[in-house]
Amino acid sequence: MSEEKTSQNTESTATDNSKPKKNPISTIITLAIVAYAIFFVFADFSRFAKILAVLAGFGAVIFIHELGHFTAAKSVGIIVEAFSIGFGPVVLGFKKCKAGMQIKILPTIIPGNDGMGKLGFLIPRKSDKDGETDYRISLIPLGGYVAMLGQADLGADQKIENPRAYSNKPVWARAWAISAGVLFNMISAGIAFIFIFNSGIDMEPPVAGYIPTNTAYYQGGGRSGDKILEINGEKKDHLMYMDLKIASAFSNNKAVNLKVQRVNGTIEDLSITPIMNEEIGAKLMGLNPASTLKINKFTDEESLEKLQAIGLEPGDEITAVNGTDISHGFELFEVLYPESGKKSPDKVILTIKRNDTKHEITLPMKLTANGITEMTYKSMIHTVLGLKPKLVALNVMPNTPAEKAGILKNDVIERIGNQAYPSFDEATAIIEASADKELTMIVSRIENDVTVEKEIIITPKAPGVSLIKRLFGVKNTAKIGLAMSSTCTDNTIVAKCEEYEHGKALAIPRGAAITTVGQTEVTNYAEIIDAMLANTGKEIAIGYKTDMQEGQVTATVPENNKWIGLKYEVDSGDVFLLAAFEPLKHNYKAEDMGEALSMGWNMTENFISQTFATIQGMANRSVSPKAASGPVGILKMSYQVVSEKSFVDYIYFMAMISVCIAVFNFLPLPILDGGLLVLLIIEKIKGSPVSTKIQEVLVWAGLLMIGTLFLYITFNDIKRLFEQ
16 A cells, blocks of 8 residues: 655754664664574575565565656656655665765664664765655555655645645646556556566466356356356457456346356356355355366475375376266366265276376265365255264364374264264364363274274363464364264264254154165165155155164155255365366467557456455445455465466566555545545635645544554454464
């Protein structure tokens, strides 16, 4: 964010020539910072280089914005007292004087040497006059400012007799000085995009990848493999997947009209109404980008171990599944994650190309919670017509109470505390209420082909949470380090009955085993589902028994499949959910400079529209402020781009940030460039400036509004960092 800083009269000679008192505390703190900086550099030079690249890119965007203000102010004769990249204490400064060039180094942190700081020095060179501008690089690289003589930060501009003061210039000159920063950002972004498309950049094309059945896109008639040709009647020559995200996020409660080309070549029109995703604060169609069949080149040990555990290596390319050749990522996913209600073989065989040789790996299929690939855990369904299976230990985290107590992966939770056959919510509540207390659990597992029960004594622990994390909403709740899911499907035992679509919870006691569905005997949940599907739309009898009784209830099977909360999925850990495949990319490159100009302008226009739409969406609550990122989030994303992407991608990202900063600064809000321009327009219309009192009220109101939004967005940025 850019800010115009209050201009004060030039520093007095008396102040510059006075000898500041020594401040040993400041010196010690500064030396400690310098020592840590040296350690940080040599501890991991690669990391330091990436951070330096991030700061250089962010600084360049701010520099261009402030250069616009500086150049425009100079062009109309306004005195510029300071030009700073960053806020806060000056780290390095330059100012011309009659005796030469003053080099200021940490002048306020280590004061002395006639205002240049003890570390500062003078490069001798005779000059006829002192320079007007103090050029600075300041400590906090989250913005910058140009201080013009006579212009105030907070309140009305100062009345100064100097004819070259900002306040004494005509309206058009002041408007030019105010708006030039935004203009420079726009021009620089446009030039960057022209360079990008002249060089070529790999971007995701407008092709649908694997589409889960519960998404708005699927329910609106969209299917995996669709190629989008038009959005809301607009056909672009270089349509990208990003255009679909923009159209979805800013649909304003209206349907998005698409013209798509199916895999078989037919053309169809679709009308999709996006759904708000509360976690990211924006509306989504659920149209996932397409992927290739090539495994990503993971470098972290955890991902590599998971890949190798099922027989895969980075760079492997899957060419066939169950003996059928495939060429698109969605074709594989539709076999690995079939729709609810579809039967599946017990295993899938993947044919893999590795270094020009072919291999085969076999992976089992399992009946598990519906929606692993479709929803967040909170919204998952784990029942079949309201019948919930028992809890299973999916994963035991190392060095946790669960591991120390002896719980193993695939253990079935029979009892926790006094609760037999607990649901996930019940188990979680009991664990959280038992911090630092011994808790008895009964689990069953298979040993030597025999099911045995084990009594486990476990002590839930609440991990320590720092004060800072608490401030950012990280809760200190007791945990045991165990991931659980209601997916014990190899028997027919019902842990609990819950309500389901069009029906109340069935009157079947906890712990009962389902014996028959209609006229069919069943021995596991797969058979329960098959028997119910055979009676879709009909009333059926469901038989059950416990150690004490046998009984029967009746229920009607709905005609849709929304009552099925279990589905087949590949049993591969979470390898295929790790975004394991390389995304499908298309190289967007202009054929000539004319097309590069057109593509660059279109991209600039696209980001301008997107930024305005985001701000408008936050105003009308169709977009949550959670979807926005402030300086912390931007720096984090910049680091990821520097670490993982190409130089062209880095330039693309910085150009995007440049546009966003320009648009934000041009909003008609006090303290921003746009707000100052509005006041100048009013002054031109009425023939005199807005009253000082009104200007001060507007500026403080704008400061409160922008400051509150900035703090909220930064809070969410930091919270996301802690949650990862």
